[in-house]
Amino acid sequence: MPKHSYVYKALNRAVGKALHRYDMISDGDRILVGLSGGKDSLSLMWLLSERRTRIPIDYELFAVYVDLGFPGGFSDALREHGEKAGYTVRIAYTDYGVISHGPENLENPCFLCSRLRRKRLFEIAEELSCSKIALGHNKDDIIETLFINMCYAGEISTMLPSQSFFNGSFQLIRPLSFADEDSIRRFAKEQAFPEFINPCPTAKTSKRKEIKTLLKQLYAGNKKIKGNIFRSMSHVRPAYMLKPEIRNTKQSD
DSSP, rough: TTOOOHHHHHHHHHHHHHHTTOOOTTTEEEEEEOOSSSSHHHHHHHHHHHHTTSSSOOOEEEEEEEEEOOOTOOHHHHHHHHHHTOEEEEEEOOOOHHTSGGGGGGHHHHHHHHHHHHHHHHHHHHHTTOEEEEOOOOOHHHHHHHHIIIIIIIIIOOSSSEEETTTTTEEEEOOTTTHHHHHHHHHHHHHHHOOOOOOOOOSSSSSHHHHHHHHHHHHHTTTTHHHHHHHHHHOOOGGGOOOOOOOOOOOOO
């Protein structure tokens, strides 16, 4: 794929915008890139690697995949893809997926699985002396998280493009925050990235899948809706929001 293709330019602009607006990467950074095997994280690794070759900022990338322990996983194939692409993929073998889908956690296996996986990434980042962890969440993911939290948690919040953890010891960055999922999908196709099948038994029935379907119906009616929703998260008018709920913290005698 020529570097001047339209989809490459669109993604490069989106990544550059996020990196600069949120000051995500500095000279000398050691960055753990969390791979999932999906098009987003594979594209993120490619874009950050390519960017190193043409900017005056030097940083190191360490690709890590947390294997959740499901039968039929693709760890070996992902490692092989990394070798062909010129980078090493560290595989962290766990049983987090099996634990999260245990009988005592059937209502919300995704929450526990995500928390355990994130914890393992922080542990590996510390081991590798990486102060930053890059994840492949995109603009669509951020919008979907907003709706998930409103519908299922009763709050207005979403994932942030850049977020500090543990008193500044780690910074979680999402360089694809301004990139559309459709652009990433077309870029992955142009790059001929392999398609790894997610072995998670609830991947197709999650709350995120439900919200994604709902949003697609909204977008089909008006092409401006997605952009308006995304911009609304940085144009909040507190004077026109409800007052915060007053929680009764008084303990009974």
